[in-house]
Amino acid sequence: MFIDKVRIHVKGGDGGAGCMSFRREAHVPKGGPDGGDGGHGGNVVLEADASLSSLIEYRFKHHFKAERGTHGKGSRMHGATGEDLVLKVPVGTVVREYFEDTRETGELIADLTHDGERVVVAEGGTGGRGNIHFVTSTRRAPAFAELGEPAQEGWIELEMKLMADAALVGMPSAGKSSLIAKMSAARPKIADYPFTTLVPNLGVARSGDLSFVVADIPGLIEGAHEGRGLGHEFLRHIERTALIVHVVDLTGDWEGRDPLSDYEIINRELALYADELAARPRIVVANKTDVAGTEEACERLAKRVREDSVAAADGDEFAPSPVDPKLYRVSALTGEGVDGLKAAIARKVNELREAAREAAATEVQYGQVWEHRRAERDKRFSVTPLGGGVFRVTGPQVERMVVQTDWENEEAIAFLQHRLKRLGVEAALERAGAVDGDEIRIVGRAFEFESARTSEDAFRELDL
Numbered sequence: 001m002f003i004d005k006v007r008i009h010v011k012g013g014d015g016g017a018g019c020m021s022f023r024r025e026a027h028v029p030k031g032g033p034d035g036g037d038g039g040h041g042g043n044v045v046l047e048a049d050a051s052l053s054s055l056i057e058y059r060f061k062h063h064f065k066a067e068r069g070t071h072g073k074g075s076r077m078h079g080a081t082g083e084d085l086v087l088k089v090p091v092g093t094v095v096r097e098y099f100e101d102t103r104e105t106g107e108l109i110a111d112l113t114h115d116g117e118r119v120v121v122a123e124g125g126t127g128g129r130g131n132i133h134f135v136t137s138t139r140r141a142p143a144f145a146e147l148g149e150p151a152q153e154g155w156i157e158l159e160m161k162l163m164a165d166a167a168l169v170g171m172p173s174a175g176k177s178s179l180i181a182k183m184s185a186a187r188p189k190i191a192d193y194p195f196t197t198l199v200p201n202l203g204v205a206r207s208g209d210l211s212f213v214v215a216d217i218p219g220l221i222e223g224a225h226e227g228r229g230l231g232h233e234f235l236r237h238i239e240r241t242a243l244i245v246h247v248v249d250l251t252g253d254w255e256g257r258d259p260l261s262d263y264e265i266i267n268r269e270l271a272l273y274a275d276e277l278a279a280r281p282r283i284v285v286a287n288k289t290d291v292a293g294t295e296e297a298c299e300r301l302a303k304r305v306r307e308d309s310v311a312a313a314d315g316d317e318f319a320p321s322p323v324d325p326k327l328y329r330v331s332a333l334t335g336e337g338v339d340g341l342k343a344a345i346a347r348k349v350n351e352l353r354e355a356a357r358e359a360a361a362t363e364v365q366y367g368q369v370w371e372h373r374r375a376e377r378d379k380r381f382s383v384t385p386l387g388g389g390v391f392r393v394t395g396p397q398v399e400r401m402v403v404q405t406d407w408e409n410e411e412a413i414a415f416l417q418h419r420l421k422r423l424g425v426e427a428a429l430e431r432a433g434a435v436d437g438d439e440i441r442i443v444g445r446a447f448e449f450e451s452a453r454t455s456e457d458a459f460r461e462l463d464l
């Protein structure tokens with residue numbers, strides 16, 4: 001079975017708690033604070049690996065968790081950092097956020113196109129700081145430490161797209177599988193009924209010093225873009241194929257179709273599936289030249305390809321875009337014309353690779369962009385008045401701070417209030433109408449609101 005899309009849940013390791021401890025030695029009755037920091041939790045990292053060809057490993061196991069950091073200890077001993085969890089995925093894996101509740105995919109996280117490329121999909125939590133960090137001129141003996149930060153977690157969607165340089169596209173029974181068999185060592189099933197090919201076949205073709213990967217996808221029919229036939233599932237595989245090799249059956253096959261209208265149907269299906277596919281560079285092939293009586297259709301098609309290539313060159317962005325005004329006439333049965341076609345594909349693929357390399361040099365780092373957006377989104381929060389002087393505050397970072405606070409400890413709570421203020425929660429509460437004494441709820445906790453004027457002095461010394 002061909003597995004190409006999975007959803008997995010990833011969770012970084014939680015940070016270890018910071019330690020609250022004081023030096024105790026025989027001759028020092030009550031020493032200074034010496035609680036060490038908690039260790040950072042490990043990250044969950046995806047790594048593209050050229051030796052993998054499917055996402056099958058993620059079919060049955062869906063939950064992945066990195067190691068947590070251990071807690072800090074006395075005598076300034078820091079907790080150990082948790083190990084990263086590295087998940088290997090095939091080159092060509094596209095990673096997106098996925099929201100389980102709404103079943104929607106979100107932001108693009110990464111497009112792993114090179115062997116060894118990595119992206120962090122769930123960051124481990126930072127370790128909590130030990131009480132040695134909270135000493136100030138007025139607080140010599142801070143009796144609190146931070147708890148570890150909970151790690152990031154969430155669902156992501158992994159999708160593997162076929163990494164072929166060129167894809168053979170056309171109506172069922174056009175001879176795509178026969179052609180890939182002639183061009184490469186691939187040995188797909190070939191038969192005289194439509195939809196023989198159910199999953200894409202890949203082959204490596206060589207022409208002189210050049211080689212390229214060619215894919216043979218299941219036949220497309222009219223309406224494929226909206227799910228008719230089998231093609232739709234596979235159209236997305238060619239979204240990233242640089243070159244389309246459009247195979248037209250000169251015989252019109254069993255239905256006695258007109259080759260020229262077949263050519264138009266496929267062009268239309270590609271364009272309707274995605275705008276980018278409308279203008280994707282393509283080479284047009286007329287197959288089955290060995291069959292008698294196909295010459296006239298072949299000439300008509302050749303003329304049409306020439307016209308389309310002129311229109312595309314003139315900048316008609318929705319014109320089907322043969323990059324080559326030439327119609328390649330072949331017989332996948334006898335092999336006639338196949339070498340010439342291979343040479344043309346190899347040349348074009350090579351050109352497109354060069355162009356892609358140049359584009360990649362200036363490419364944005366998806367991972368970083370996503371990290372940044374997520375960090376920004378994490379900081380957002382909202383205040384909802386629940387009536388009767390009660391307000392609820394929700395938001396990823398605000399909630400994380402609350403979870404990280406040791407509620408048994410008043411100083412830790414004061415420190416939390418200080419952090420909330422810095423994030424702007426206090427101001428937002430005031431804007432929402434909160435007054436001293438109102439109840440503020442964040443995750444499972446409730447506390448009393450104290451306005452800036454009264455709390456400022458109390459927190460100033462905590463400024464770190």
Ligand SMILES: Nc1nc2c(ncn2[C@@H]2O[C@H](COP(=O)(O)OP(=O)(O)OP(=O)(O)O)[C@@H](O)[C@H]2O)c(=O)[nH]1
Nearest residue numbers: 172173174175176177178192195196197219332333
């Ligand atoms: N005479 C002749 N027959 C061909 C040629 N190429 C393919 N065929 C025949 O056409 C039929 C379909 O060929 P396939 O290669 O399976 O076609 P396909 O495009 O892969 O079809 P699907 O996988 O169903 O989309 C088979 O019976 C082939 O033997 C050719 O150049 N000449």
Ligand SMILES: [Mg+2]
Nearest residue numbers: 176177196197
């Ligand atoms: Mg086939």
